[in-house]
Amino acid sequence: EAQVTQNPRYLITVTGKKLTVTCSQNMNHEYMSWYRQDPGLGLRQIYYSMNVEVTDKGDVPEGYKVSRKEKRNFPLILESPSPNQTSLYFCASSFSTYNEQFFGPGTRLTVL
Amino acid sequence: GQNIDQPTEMTATEGAIVQINCTYQTSGFNGLFWYQQHAGEAPTFLSYNVLDGLEEKGRFSSFLSRSKGYSYLLLKELQMKDSASYLCAVPGYIPTFGRGTSLIVHP
Numbered sequence: 001e002a003q004v005t006q007n008p009r010y011l012i013t014v015t016g017k018k019l020t021v022t023c024s025q026n027m028n029h030e031y032m033s034w035y036r037q038d039p040g041l042g043l044r045q046i047y048y049s050m051n052v053e054v055t056d057k058g059d060v061p062e063g064y065k066v067s068r069k070e071k072r073n074f075p076l077i078l079e080s081p082s083p084n085q086t087s088l089y090f091c092a093s094s095f096s097t098y099n100e101q102f103f104g105p106g107t108r109l110t111v112l
Numbered sequence: 113g114q115n116i117d118q119p120t121e122m123t124a125t126e127g128a129i130v131q132i133n134c135t136y137q138t139s140g141f142n143g144l145f146w147y148q149q150h151a152g153e154a155p156t157f158l159s160y161n162v163l164d165g166l167e168e169k170g171r172f173s174s175f176l177s178r179s180k181g182y183s184y185l186l187l188k189e190l191q192m193k194d195s196a197s198y199l200c201a202v203p204g205y206i207p208t209f210g211r212g213t214s215l216i217v218h219p
Contacts (some may be wrong), residue, residue: 042122048205056205101157103156
């Protein structure tokens with residue numbers, strides 16, 4: 001089954017404790033993205049990747065890191081989480097920037 | 113830059129027809145997407161328009177006018193399960209999503 005998976009689905013953590021949210025897709029997509037979704041603000045892109053070892057900032061990259069060492073995986077790293085990073089996070093993938101995106105199920109993160 | 117506007121909320125009755133509008137301003141245009149998102153779930157693809165006109169797909173249709181920077185999503189024979197948020201989006205390296213229109217379908 002073609003899908004994007006994310007883990008964990010839910011996470012409660014404390015300020016400053018490094019965390020990683022994993023994302024994996026099995027569709028051989030080249031383009032992958034991370035978004036955060038906040039009430040009233042919609043989906044905002046954090047980082048994107050055009051291919052292995054090619055990543056770039058989206059609209060709201062501050063406080064986040066990503067890596068793309070393999071085509072299928074695109075982890076999101078929060079080195080020192082803060083309460084303003086409490087949000088619903090989605091990973092997405094597509095063949096290119098102009099194709100439909102397939103979204104993971106989401107990760108609800110709470111930073112205390 | 114890019115900007116997208118769509119209504120925040122709409123309500124409709126089961127069995128009715130509803131039209132959700134989206135206006136956009138972009139520096140370049142490569143089509144417009146519509147996604148459906150149920151509460152707490154991931155967005156899922158509904159339609160993609162790159163040329164002017166109406167694209168019909170079952171109960172859902174999407175229209176695009178590039179000269180007016182305008183699109184709409186038309187939902188026919190509304191069902192309760194259509195209660196969701198509908199996002200229009202302009203693709204690109206950094207896609208721009210509208211804030212979503214929350215559609216409430218009541219009996």
